[in-house]
Amino acid sequence: MADAHAEHGEVQIDESLKTHVCSGGQFFGVYIALLFLTIVTVGVSYFDFGDFNMLIAMAIASCKAALVMAIFMHLRWDTPINNIAFIGSLIFLSLLFLFTVADFSTRSDMEPVHGIPAEVNNAFDWKSK
Amino acid sequence: MSHAVLETPTPSGGNFRPHKVAHHFTSAVQEFQSLKLAFWLFLVTEVMLFGGLFAGYYIYHEQYLETFVACGKLLNRELGSLNTIILLTSSWTMAMGVRACQRSKQREMINWLWLTVLCACGFMVVKYFEYTAKFDHGVFPGSFFxxxxxxxxxxxxxxxPNIFxxxxxxxxxxxxxxxxxxxxAILWLIWQGGKGRFxxxxxAPVDLIGLYWHIVDLIWIFLFPLLYLVP
Known part of the structure; x- marks a missing residue:
């Protein structure tokens, strides 16, 4: 009965779906900004800022990532739940990095590991083959 | 009790087909948002996949700093920069393709998607030259080094150095x-888009594959400086 009814096509038009559309200029502006930041990061890499090299490169990469996420990926106009899902993953990612960095940046010079058979210690040493 | 079949408005122009909202959704908005949330969750797993690799990279980078700095200089910075520009361009063309789809511009969407595929193939060709330049000299990963x-x-x-x-x-x-x-995925969009499905x-399909494409770009944005510029 119900199926027969649907088959005969009582069709309702749902007009409620409205998505935000960015302007072409907006996308082009972001594209130019991304190219500019790429040139900056390549240019900066020719100078040596010591320990800050990595920090500077990651800061520029984060700016680029933020642009892509907010505009290209539309997160700025997306629903809160999608923002929470994705930004949440980045927060957990930063937890992973926080503890890893805290560990490795506070270690003093490592001594070679003793008491491990040489073939294990050298397993990945291409010269020992 | 009967259920009316829900359809979204079918635009005129082109050979657009009507879209039926799947029966388990109450509205087109609900369908769209469900698809989108599911896809964002998939993208979260991508973040986790690469996040683990980045953390591993960081650990070995700290452990063998000298090695990583020296080996990073062996990578071709120019080709890496070229690939970054190619991938950023493809991200832009993809965004424009999604925009065309949202405005029901069939031809325009397909053109932008073809441009995206072109850039993606260009990226792979550059990658091929980079890889073979290393393989030809016996620079393989791990124990094949x-x-x-x-x-x-x-x-x-x-x-x-093999770890790098x-x-x-x-x-x-x-x-x-x-x-x-x-x-x-984009070729599939072009094929189905030609039939007027989007x-x-x-x-949604164009939108979601667009998101996937942007996250691929996002990962490269971090890979490029880490491997090529400041190892």
Whole structure:
């Protein structure tokens, strides 16, 4: 009965779906900004800022990532739940990095590991083959 | 009790087909948002996949700093920069393709998508030249690492240079695999888009594959400086 009814096509038009559309200029502006930041990061890499090299490169990469996420990926106009899902993953990612960095940046010079058979210690040493 | 079949408005122009909202959704908005949330969750797993690799890279980078700095200089910075520009361009063309779809511009959407595929193929071609330039000299990942006489002097006195190349090939390899999958996904969009399946009333597949494409770009944005510029 119900199926027969649907088959005969009582069709309702749902007009409620409205998505935000960015302007072409907006996308082009972001594209130019991304190219500019790429040139900056390549240019900066020719100078040596010591320990800050990595920090500077990651800061520029984060700016680029933020642009892509907010505009290209539309997160700025997306629903809160999608923002929470994705930004949440980045927060957990930063937890992973926080503890890893805290560990490795506070270690003093490592001594070679003793008491491990040489073939294990050298397993990945291409010269020992 | 009868259920009316829900359809989104079918735009005129082109050979657009009507889109029926799946019966288990109460509205087109609910369908769209469900698809989108599910896809964002998939993208979260991508973040986790690459996040683990990045953390591993960081650990070995700290452990063998000298090795990583020296080996990073062996990568071709110019080709890496070229690939960054190619991938950023493809991200822009993809965004424009999604925009065209949301405005029911069939021809325009397909043109932007073809441009995206073109850039993606360009990326893979550059990657091919980069990889073979290393393979030809025996620079393979892990235990296959056997540099020939031209490359061996670079690695003299370095601890475990093969680890750097394991990370390099694994990270760019998995990323390249994503690019390859993206090419097929976008070709599917072009095929189905030509049949008029995607328009303002049903842009979800274009939208979601667009998101996938942007996250592939996002990962490269971090891979490029880490491997090529400031190892």
């Amino acid at each position: 056997a540099p020939d006489e031209t490359y061996a002097p670079f690695f003299e006195g370095l601890l475990h 190349f394991s990370f390099y090939f694994t990270m760019t390899g998995i990323h390249g695999f994503h690019v390859l999958l993206g090419i097929f 328009h303002a009333g049903f842009s």
